[in-house]
Amino acid sequence: AQSVTQPDIHITVSEGASLELRCNYSYGATPYLFWYVQSPGQGLQLLLKYFSGDTLVQGIKGFEAEFKRSQSSFNLRKPSVHWSDAAEYFCAANAGGTSYGKLTFGQGTILTVHP
Amino acid sequence: EPEVTQTPSHQVTQMGQEVILRCVPISNHLYFYWYRQILGQKVEFLVSFYNNEISEKSEIFDDQFSVERPDGSNFTLKIRSTKLEDSAMYFCASSDGRGQETQYFGPGTRLLVL
Numbered sequence: 001a002q003s004v005t006q007p008d009i010h011i012t013v014s015e016g017a018s019l020e021l022r023c024n025y026s027y028g029a030t031p032y033l034f035w036y037v038q039s040p041g042q043g044l045q046l047l048l049k050y051f052s053g054d055t056l057v058q059g060i061k062g063f064e065a066e067f068k069r070s071q072s073s074f075n076l077r078k079p080s081v082h083w084s085d086a087a088e089y090f091c092a093a094n095a096g097g098t099s100y101g102k103l104t105f106g107q108g109t110i111l112t113v114h115p
Numbered sequence: 116e117p118e119v120t121q122t123p124s125h126q127v128t129q130m131g132q133e134v135i136l137r138c139v140p141i142s143n144h145l146y147f148y149w150y151r152q153i154l155g156q157k158v159e160f161l162v163s164f165y166n167n168e169i170s171e172k173s174e175i176f177d178d179q180f181s182v183e184r185p186d187g188s189n190f191t192l193k194i195r196s197t198k199l200e201d202s203a204m205y206f207c208a209s210s211d212g213r214g215q216e217t218q219y220f221g222p223g224t225r226l227l228v229l
Binding site: 034036041042043044045046049090092101102103104105106107108 | 118156157158159206208210216217218219220223
């Protein structure tokens with residue numbers, strides 16, 4: 001079955017430190033991949049997405065993600081975390097093709113940022 | 116920047132009652148979705164809607180659920196007879212295409228069934 005896994009439920013980093021949030025997918029073919037962020041009381045905001053081509057994708061707010069086919073991974077990174085990055089982060093995938101856009105989400109990773 | 120809006124932000128209802136959750140998608144979008152997130156669990160796909168009909172639905176989306184686009188702007192999710200396990204955050208989303216197109220999410224409606 002198609003699935004997305006985020007192994008880390010909760011990550012704590014210090015402000016200014018680097019960040020990597022992990023995401024693995026299990027699909028028959030490479031899906032379309034997305035990272036969303038949810039701040040308290042807000043909807044899900046798209047950070048970045050990958051469809052094809054360059055495996056390093058740049059997004060908003062200084063985030064980037066790297067697609068690695070050999071590892072079925074799409075990890076999110078940020079070189080220097082700001083306190084405002086504290087939120088919950090969701091990795092999601094869409095099978096493409098005949099899919100009508102159904103997104104399959106990972107469990108989410110809650111990011112806490114210490115001053 | 117255009118955004119998806121949802122009303123109400125919170126709803127409390129008694130088990131067995133009908134609820135209607137409302138969404139206003141982004142105006143030029145053609146594809147509409149409902150997702151839900153039970154507390155502590157993943158965001159789950161419920162249904163997608165295109166060209167005035169359901170295009171895909173999950174196993175969760177049984178006969179108790181229905182969706183409608185009653186006019187040119189609103190998109191609703193109705194739960195006919197709510198159960199305790201329907202308590203969740205319900206997100207509406209819209210996109211101007213499928214597949215690789217970005218889905219824009221609303222802030223959600225927190226539904227509590229007592």
